Amino acid sequence: MDFSSEPVIRVKDACIFQGFNAILQNVNFSIAKDEFVFLIGRTGSGKSSLLKTLYADLDLKMGEAEIVGFNLQKIKKNEVPYLRRKLGIVFQDFQLFPDRSIAENIFFVMKATGWKDKMKMKSRMAEVLMQVNLGDSATKMPHQLSGGEQQRVVIARALINQPSILLADEPTGNLDPEVADGVFKLFQEINSQGTAILMATHNHDLLRKYPYRVLKCEKGQLLDSKTSDITINTSF
Numbered sequence: 001m002d003f004s005s006e007p008v009i010r011v012k013d014a015c016i017f018q019g020f021n022a023i024l025q026n027v028n029f030s031i032a033k034d035e036f037v038f039l040i041g042r043t044g045s046g047k048s049s050l051l052k053t054l055y056a057d058l059d060l061k062m063g064e065a066e067i068v069g070f071n072l073q074k075i076k077k078n079e080v081p082y083l084r085r086k087l088g089i090v091f092q093d094f095q096l097f098p099d100r101s102i103a104e105n106i107f108f109v110m111k112a113t114g115w116k117d118k119m120k121m122k123s124r125m126a127e128v129l130m131q132v133n134l135g136d137s138a139t140k141m142p143h144q145l146s147g148g149e150q151q152r153v154v155i156a157r158a159l160i161n162q163p164s165i166l167l168a169d170e171p172t173g174n175l176d177p178e179v180a181d182g183v184f185k186l187f188q189e190i191n192s193q194g195t196a197i198l199m200a201t202h203n204h205d206l207l208r209k210y211p212y213r214v215l216k217c218e219k220g221q222l223l224d225s226k227t228s229d230i231t232i233n234t235s236f
């Protein structure tokens with residue numbers, strides 16, 4: 001059996017809702033373990049709603065979806081933290097506690113996801129900070145870091161539990177182009193080490209430079225570059 005192509009996300013005939021409004025209909029796609037996938041579409045087209053459904057912030061009311069082994073139709077409220085442990089989630093706004101050091105910010109997530117052993121926590125924290133090239137920043141406060149560095153901390157925090165997929169919603173949206181490029185390269189490195197990436201973005205340059213698979217929210221549908229011709233220019 002070829003495990004490398006086993007999907008980490010599988011969505012079948014799903015409808016994505018915001019309240020009673022169907023935002024995307026007839027959504028079908030899967031993402032394999034080693035894939036890097038862009039999620040594009042005009043503002044308000046449903047990218048965040050799809051991601052929120054995937055991390056169980058919005059209920060899956062119609063259709064089927066499985067992500068990192070969790071069935072989203074059947075998932076119970078008390079199982080959601082276990083799902084989130086197996087996912088890495090990165091947003092545009094860095095969402096670091098401004099009054100806590102980088103180490104404390106990371107420890108906070110570790111405690112919330114069940115880590116108890118102090119030695120193991122320290123060692124894992126050092127490991128993920130090294131991975132994002134911020135090995136010397138543990139004692140700094142968020143405001144002492146640049147925007148790009150803060151986003152790297154957020155990525156380190158998302159990697160703590162060795163997720164099989166990172167869901168990223170506009171992770172380079174607030175960054176200067178050069179800094180955005182550095183952060184993007186970090187996502188590529190993480191992907192090359194075996195974590196799938198689903199990244200919502202409006203960044204034309206990234207889409208032009210890196211010909212990864214594209215999912216596009218358009219007119220209530222989700223198009224897939226694997227099966228349709230997708231125009232990138234009209235996605236903004």
Ligand SMILES: Nc1ncnc2c1ncn2[C@@H]1O[C@H](COP(=O)(O)OP(=O)(O)OP(=O)(O)O)[C@@H](O)[C@H]1O
Nearest residue numbers: 018019023041042043044045046047048049050217
């Ligand atoms: N909390 C909410 N309650 C009700 N409707 C919402 C909510 N959040 C988003 N919507 C609506 O759902 C639709 C899709 O929004 P969504 O945020 O998923 O789009 P998006 O593609 O991520 O947009 P952007 O690129 O601006 O982030 C929009 O019509 C939006 O107004």
